[in-house]
Amino acid sequence: MKAFEYVSTASADIAVKALGGVDGAILAGGTDLLSRMKDYVTTPKRVVDFNPQSVVQKETSPGGVPTWTILAGTTLADLLASKALREELPALWQAASEVGTPQIKNMATIAGNLLQRPRCWYYRSGFGLLSVKDGKNLLREGDNRYASIFHTDGDALFVAPSSLAVPLIALGASATILGPKGERTVMVSSLYQIPKRDSDRELTIGADEVLTKITLPAPQGKNATYEARQKQSHDWPLVLASVSLRFDGASVSQASIVIGGVAPIPYRAVEAEKAMFGKPVTLETAEAVAANAINGVKPLSGNVYKVALTKTVVKRALLAAVGNRYWEEV
């Protein structure tokens, strides 16, 4: 790890100032940043230890839809401790519960989770985000078992790492960001972009900006997440899907279906969403809708298996939302 300057603050204003004009990085739980620094993948000149409060709350505004607010410093452990969140936002709760290990969940924050950098083994070995060397895309030519199956025409073949981004996007969450020019609020989905050049970032947040909170409208309907993972704990999802469904009677009147682990950004399965419209969620419809989720898929040499996985997790997330967990052993 390279030596660095250190600033510690609970104030977002001070954090923004501290980031200004230097090659700086926010340190939240540190579970991602520190490992990159130890591997010399990230070498900030100044580390700004931004330790805001850990708060999850639901506010009811008179007449309007109640809003959930999750402050940037909220740990995954605190998210999971909220009974109300578990009941109302099971998609988020489930995704958080499957992250890493209890130790990681105690340290990791929601902001750090959303803004963590890709886990791609070429990026982590110092070959850059796109891992193109001498005109060769290392991930395309090499071991791409964990890589993208969508948007694979370009050079960004890593997968977006955040599990929490997937349900938060499905639930229509927004992120509030403070920068030198003031505050702005964007949809969580627009925190991410597909980099075209190695100098691009996969995150849209500026280097001198700070994420302060996540807000989302209390969902009207049902939501769920299903994740496929090799190990029981201390592992990453291979693929996960979150759904948020509104109903008109028994039929779905609006569906958001977001898939993680398949693209350099959380992947919105628009065609599957359309296919779900106007139908009840049954084993048959879920299967048919899931088949739509893989339209346009272009797997790489070593990750064809992810196509089958993608269908499965979409199907299971839809069914989980309506309480059908057919895959569980009795």
Next chain:
Amino acid sequence: MPSVWPENPRLIGTRITRLDGLVKATGKAKYPSDMHPEGMLFGAMLYSPHAHAKIKSIDLAPAERMPGVKAVMIVGAIKPGSTLRFQGDDIAAVAAETEEQAWDAVLAIKVEYEVLPHVVTEAQAVAPGAASVFKGTGIVNNQKKARSQTNGDPEKALGAPGVVSIEANYMAPVITHVCLEPHGLTVRFVGEDKIEAWASTQAVGVTAGDLAGAFGIPTTNVTVHTEVMGGGFGSKFGADIWGITAAHLSKKAGGRPVKMFLDRAHEHLGAGNRPSAIAHVKLGASKDGKLVSLIAETSGTGGAGSGSNFPLPYVYAVPNSSRTHTDIFVNGGNARAMRAPGHPQGCIVMEAAMDDLADKLGIDPLEFRLKNLKERDMVEDGFSKPTVDRTPMYLDEVAMGADLIGWKAKWKPRGKNGDGPIRRGLGMALHQWGGGGPATNQVACTINPDGSVEMKSATQDIGTGARTIFAIIAAEVLGLNVTDITSNIGNSTFPPGQPSGGSTTTPAMSPPAFNAAILARDELFVKVAPGLNAKPEDLTLADGQVCVKGEPKLPWKDACRKLGQQSIQVTGKSSPGLASQHGGVGGCQFAEVSVDIETGVVRVKKIVAIQDTGLIIDKMTWETQVYGGVIGGLNYGLFEERVMDPTVGIMLNPDMELYKLAGASDIPEIVVRAYETPAMKARGVIGVGEPPTVSTAAAIGNAVSNAIGVRVPHWPMSPKNVLDALASKEGKA
């Protein structure tokens, strides 16, 4: 008269808690990597970032100028012009006041490389025109073919009318040892010609010899301590280049101690691995299930020079066979012995083929195995005579295991395990190992006038419980409690002890420990008999008392007080009959799995492990060895794989994150049973460190195939490998 183990032991064979268990579990035990002698410097290694490169130049000067740096050096025979053959190959080293300063200095060393073309996967290595890892006699296109071994006429036997056969490919990847405590030591150069080291090693004596040899000083000038150590699995038999380098750095730094432990990446890259196995197998049997022929072409890589062979045919009687093995060399770290070297690979290949053939024959794979055991399979007794027949042992063991897993009730043929998304399956595999111990070691036993007892030898505890074993044996002989005995091990200056490899420690060390305790006891009897008006041969020890003709007469401490100023100090050696010298054990394991065929995720529900290993000294440490072996095998079966990048030649998962290992929640119910009949006990002591890790991965692979109805030819049983196998069955691959 040679000694014999007590017929009705009080302690031997019972369940006794590891004496150092609590200090290990609470973190009080000081591992070599915990040592921090005063004035200690931190060492760090510079290793090759390239798979294959020539060093054009090395400039240490920038590192020497860095703050806190006390010594910098080039390691081994490295010089400009040297070739580095794998990522992780050692180049230079630094010792500095802090760990951070040491790493900063390592980064400051300027090396100019001429990067050479590399081969890091087996496929790359054997491709036409591939770059050559090294030149050597008999090496063609990075391959060295061993002479083929042929018995009978396998081609003819396979083609004979009525023979049913399979032809299949099986593959298991390179895996690494992943010792929790990395390789290394803390070392101090004392004066002109003395060395003291705290090493994480499975052989204190070898490590002392390596250090002495490197400096041309007598071994008596070197003391290596290994109070406890955090895992070796075959990869920690000496000082290694890192330890010798650390001693040089200490010498250069005026004798300040230097701590040199590898980082996790270096550990994966350069500290050993289990070679891969790639097998093309034809196996045939008569319709009624008698094996007739095996034809196997196998290969594997053990890195940039090490071999990769494994036993095949394995366990079963195959009247006609031919086997050709080819070592493939790649620009990767070299293999080292790893828990039962070769056997896990041989077991996977043989047992997968056995299952596939049983399926084709339509025979229960359990029955098929029993039908094909050798008619007689003679292994040694405690007097090195081949009087023990392993075949009836296997029959008994398989019956025990089948019962515990519920084979009769639960086993169904492939493809008959339901039609829901979750399929259950059962699999099994047999294994064998040696596990005896040589008769070349010594143990000192001291009885002091205050009644304290010390057992002492230059062996070490790699996890098999050497301290506890000594204490049990001494307490048994002296009529004391296990906690009354102090076992001192892990010091190279003690009487010569066994290096911990090949499951030899307990069988090699128990006999001299027993004889030492007997000699000490007898000397005590001679000293106290006159005072009791008895003859020494009338005396016995029981329940902390000296007894005359069976009557308790004198408490232990009072008896010892009669020694006056003089302790009893004797050294015991081995004698025939107490332990097997070459072993020859068998065992079997059963796995029950559930496989989600829509995700490819495998969950192991239960493992049953049956093992014979002669006379068991401590049932509890014996069982923990079996648990550990099974968990290691489960990792091989489900998770582990060294992943190499062909383009840039690096390992992509040199960590403990994407190099996957079971966590507590991945570990199923494990049922362990010893096969411990009077006939087994009569063989004397045999080690158990290795055999129980051999067949787990094979049994899991077979259970997965049983569950999903199709062979998964690639280990580990990952979602990718399972889904790929399912897709190829449907013709989609």
